[in-house]
Each structure stands twice: as structure tokens, then as C-alpha cells.
Amino acid sequence: xxxxxxxxxxxxxxxxxxxxxxxxxxxxxxxxxxxxxxxxxxxxxxxxxxxxxxxxxxxxxxxxxxxxxxxxxxxxxxxxxxxxxxxxxxxxxxxxxxxxxxxxxxxxxxxxxxxxxxxxxxxxxxxxxxxxxxxxxxxxxxxxxxxxxxxxxxxxxxxxxxxxxxxxxxxxxxxxxxxxxxxxxxxxxxxxxxxxxxxxxxxxxxxxxxxxxxxxxxxxxxxxxxxxxxxxxxxxxxxx
Numbered sequence: 001x002x003x004x005x006x007x008x009x010x011x012x013x014x015x016x017x018x019x020x021x022x023x024x025x026x027x028x029x030x031x032x033x034x035x036x037x038x039x040x041x042x043x044x045x046x047x048x049x050x051x052x053x054x055x056x057x058x059x060x061x062x063x064x065x066x067x068x069x070x071x072x073x074x075x076x077x078x079x080x081x082x083x084x085x086x087x088x089x090x091x092x093x094x095x096x097x098x099x100x101x102x103x104x105x106x107x108x109x110x111x112x113x114x115x116x117x118x119x120x121x122x123x124x125x126x127x128x129x130x131x132x133x134x135x136x137x138x139x140x141x142x143x144x145x146x147x148x149x150x151x152x153x154x155x156x157x158x159x160x161x162x163x164x165x166x167x168x169x170x171x172x173x174x175x176x177x178x179x180x181x182x183x184x185x186x187x188x189x190x191x192x193x194x195x196x197x198x199x200x201x202x203x204x205x206x207x208x209x210x211x212x213x214x215x216x217x218x219x220x221x222x223x224x225x226x227x228x229x230x231x232x233x234x235x236x237x238x239x240x
Contacts, residue, residue, distance in 0.1 A: 028083050028085050028086075029085075031076070031079075031081040031083060031086060032075050032076075032079055032081060033072040033073070033075040033076035033079070033081055033082075033086050034072075034081075034083070034085065034086050034089060036068055036071055036072040036075060037072055037086065037089045037090060037093060039068060040065045040068045040069065040072070040093050040097075041065075041093055041096075043061045043062075043064055043065035043068070044061070044062065044065040044093070044096070044097040044100070046061050047059075047060075047061035047062040047065065048100050051101075051104055051178075052104075055178070055179060055183050056183075058178075059175060059178070059179065062097070062101070062175065063175065065097060066097070066167075066168070066171050069090065069093075069094065069167070070164050072086070072090060073090070073160070082140065082141070084135070084140060084141075087140070087141040087142060087143070088131065091127060091131055091142060094127075094167075095123060095124055095127055098120075098123060098170075098171065098174070099120050099123070099124065101171075101174050101175075101178065102116045102119055102120050102174065103116075103120070104178065105174065105177055105178060105181070108178075108181040108182070109177070109181065119209065122209065122212050122213070122216070123212060125216060126212040126213070126215040126216035126219070127142070127212075127215070129215075129216055129219035129220060129223065130142055130215045130216075130218070130219040132219070132223070133219040133222040133223050133226070136222075136223070136226055137222065137226070142157075143157045143163075144157075145157045145158060149218055150214050150217075150218050152210075152211065152214055153211070153214055153215060153218055156211050165204070166204060166207065166208050166211065167208070169201045169204025169205060169208070170201075170204060170205045170208040172197060172201045172204075173197075173198060173201035173202055173204065173205035174205070175197075176194055176197040176198035176201060177198060179194050179197075180194045180195070180198060
């Protein structure tokens with residue numbers, strides 16, 4: 001009996017030691033994908049500093065920051081370092097960088113300031129509601145989409161190539177607008193390269209805004225369904 005208790009105590013101590021070890025080594029803030037996320041924030045911040053007067057430096061840093069968005073996800077999966085903190089950090093960084101660029105565009109294109117304000121509002125609200133509904137439903141990331149969700153939303157989030165193409169095209173359109181406002185024409189075969197980039201990426205940007213609307217509606221429906229279930233459960237408890 002004494003031996004059994006001793007063995008049980010030893011096992012418990014071993015498990016506790018292992019848990020303590022795991023807690024010590026799993027520093028979420030130092031996960032490789034999250035370190036990449038911090039570098040994205042730094043690059044984006046520096047690009048904002050150069051945005052008014054140094055378009056080449058600004059675009060270079062901004063584009064690198066955006067490209068790293070594709071790298072951190074691959075690193076997280078390859079190193080088994082996916083985390084809720086990392087998912088939220090990734091999403092918030094995207095929203096902040098795009099918002100800052102759109103704010104600048106609103107200042108250099110004052111006629112379209114209201115449109116840029118609308119795009120900012122749609123981008124933030126749709127992604128926030130989608131993130132909140134996903135985490136409320138128990139998903140580890142806002143990129144985990146249920147099978148009964150909108151088919152366009154599933155195609156957008158479940159296929160990494162589609163996701164990258166849409167996000168890159170959306171950002172490149174805004175970058176093209178920035179370059180048009182801050183640089184001289186870049187002729188290529190008698191055509192302005194800036195206008196070519198803006199023209200090619202405009203349909204992608206428009207499609208991305210449609211996805212944002214779908215995302216907003218889908219998240220609203222999911223949250224409403226959760227509310228209905230919660231109210232139903234409360235009524236059932238009252239009857240008991």
C-alpha cells in the first residue's frame with residue numbers, strides 16, 4: 001500500500017515537472033511566427049514615417065511587411081507554433097497597416113475621403129465580427145471556416161493561394177494609388193506602369209470588398225445563432 005502511494009506520488013511529481021517544463025519552454029510571445037509578426041509591425045511603422053516624402057523607401061518597407069504575412073503562417077504550421085495570440089496579432093496587424101495607408105490616401109485624394117473612410121470601416125468591422133464569432137464558436141483561428149458557411153468565404157479562407165492572391169491584389173491597388181499620388185509617371189511601352197498596376201488590381205480590390213461584406217453578414221448570422229441558443233438554454237433552465 002505504501003509502495004503504491006509512493007509510486008502515485010512519484011508519478012504526480014513527474015507529471016507536474018513535465019507541465020512546469022512545458023510552461024517554461026512554451027513562451028508564446030517568442031514563437032517564430034510571432035517574431036515575424038513583430039518585424040511586420042516594425043517595418044510597417046517605419047514605412048509610415050517615410051510615407052509623406054519618400055515613396056520608394058515607403059513602398060519597399062510596406063510591401064516587405066505585407067509579404068511577411070504569408071511567411072508567418074507557413075512558419076506557424078511548419079514549427080507547430082500556431083496560437084490564438086498569433087492569429088489575432090496577424091489579423092490586427094493587417095487591419096492597422098491597411099488603415100494607415102487608407103488614411104494617407106484620404107488626405108491626398110480628399111474628394112474620395114468618404115469612400116476611404118467607408119473602406120476602413122468595412123474592413124475593420126467585418127474582420128472583427130468574423131474573428132469574434134470564430135473564437136466564440138471555439139475555432140483556433142479566424143481562418144477556420146465551417147462547412148456550412150458561405151461558399152465564397154470558404155474558398156477565400158481555405159485555399160491559401162486564393163487568400164494570398166486576394167490580399168496581395170487588394171494591397172497592391174492601394175499601393176498603386178499611393179504611388180500615383182507621390183511619384184512621377186513610370187513609362188513602359190508608352191504606358192504608365194502606375195496606371196497599369198492600378199487598373200489590373202482594381203477588380204481584385206473590388207472583389208475583396210465584396211468578400212468583406214459577405215464576411216460581415218456571415219459573422220452576424222453566426223453571432224445571432226449563438227444568441228438564440230443561449231436564450232433557449234436560459235429559458236430551459238428557468239423551466240427546471
